[in-house]
Amino acid sequence: MxxxxxxxxxxxxxxxxxVVITAILLLALLTPILPLHDPDVTATADRFKRPFSDGHILGTDHLGRDLxxxxxxxxxxxxxxxxxAALIAAATGATIGIGAGYFGGRIDNVIMRVVDMLMAFPYILLALAIVAALGPGLMNALIAVAAVNVPFFxxxxxxxxxxxxxxxxxxxxxxxxxxxxxxIxxxxxxxVLPVIVIAMSTTVGWMILETAGLSFLGLGSQPPQADLGSMLGEARSAMISHPHTSVVPGIMIFLIVMSINLLGDGVRDALDPRLRSGALSxxxxxxxxDRKGPLPxxxxxLLSIRDLETQFHVGAxxxxxxxGVSLAVKPGECLGVIGESGSGKSVTALSVMGLVASPPGIITAGAVYFQGEDLIGAAYETLRQKRGDRVAYIFQDPLSTLHPLYRV
Incomplete structure (x- = not known):
């Protein structure tokens, strides 16, 4: 952890x-015990009070309710x-996806064609159609948002x-x-669980936004119940004369969606095994x-590799x-290096010109002399001048590596 x-x-x-989403979640959890006004009590004499008015830090709305x-x-x-909605969509979509992928054949074909049909509809129109069929209400909006995201999962x-x-x-x-x-x-x-977690972390923000959109249109939360979308919907008529009534919920929606998406990107990278090795840095x-001791x-x-040691440092x-590889190539000589997969042939060749990715790769010992010049630790410009001109490396799978229009 x-x-x-x-x-x-x-x-x-x-x-x-x-940090931002944690602060918002703490505020949401502490809301019932905070000394706040009743969110549904109207006071028309106090309507459209400006922010930082007496007793109303963020002002009031068109009915005098504390913002x-x-x-x-x-x-x-x-x-x-x-x-x-994210949990329901992830659980339902994952169940369908695992079943289709595992059993395959006709089951997979039928399920995927239904999923393709659902994904062909614009998701917001499909959500509107579901809410129209079920009737307006926050629970129906939740069902609609979860349903339109099931095909994605x-x-x-x-x-x-x-x-x-x-x-x-x-x-x-x-x-x-x-x-x-x-x-299964x-x-x-x-x-499959890491993929489900990644998908949830990157989509829950959009589900909150979609729910707010339905409430903004009057299909989600119903008066006097407040959610961020219904607050925006009620404030749109006063957007010009009293902008604070729409700016306040708008900023909160922005902070929630943006922070969840940023955190989701971090969770996605952290669950990627390549990041653990430093490959995504x-x-x-x-x-x-990082060589210690005297150099050979x-x-x-022409090329002399002396006691070369290359390591990969992954955390601790x-x-x-x-x-400790040593070999030499004389002018006009061809040298073949034979070894089983994973024995270090490619890493040895990449180490010659400093092409082993760091992190996590580190050359810890030895020297590589080309025409008497040590290439290990040489300046980038020095290596850049020699790469491809004096020393070249043709990667495995020549069909996709070699250029079809250039001779070797």
């Missing part, structure tokens, strides 16, 4: 979003509806499940006599060098990719 939070807060925007009280109660309601989770369903560990579970339900719950779901122009002496060879762990 500590590592997860550290990875999330590595993204400064995600950290800022976490601060309505804002906090409305935020509490909007957050509850948005989060509930179903398609995403189905794509992940299809790739997992054909893996060896699923075949092993079948051979062990596991039933479909047990395989114990083998597939744990592998901005790489250095050349491989990081140069030779007369160290992976030794190349552990």
């Amino acid at each position: 500590t590592l997860f939070l550290k990875l999330v807060f590595r993204n400064r925007l995600a950290a800022m979003g976490a 601060l009280s309505r804002l906090l109660h409305g935020t509490r309601l909007s957050l509850a509806v948005g989060i509930a 179903a398609r995403n989770i189905r794509g992940i499940t299809v790739g997992l369903a054909g893996r060896e560990f699923i075949d092993a579970a079948r051979l062990a006599g596991m039933g479909h339900t047990k395989i 719950l114990t083998e597939l779901l744990p592998n 901005r790489p250095r122009a050349t491989t990081l060098v 002496a140069p030779t007369d060879d 762990r160290t992976y030794k990719a190349v552990g």
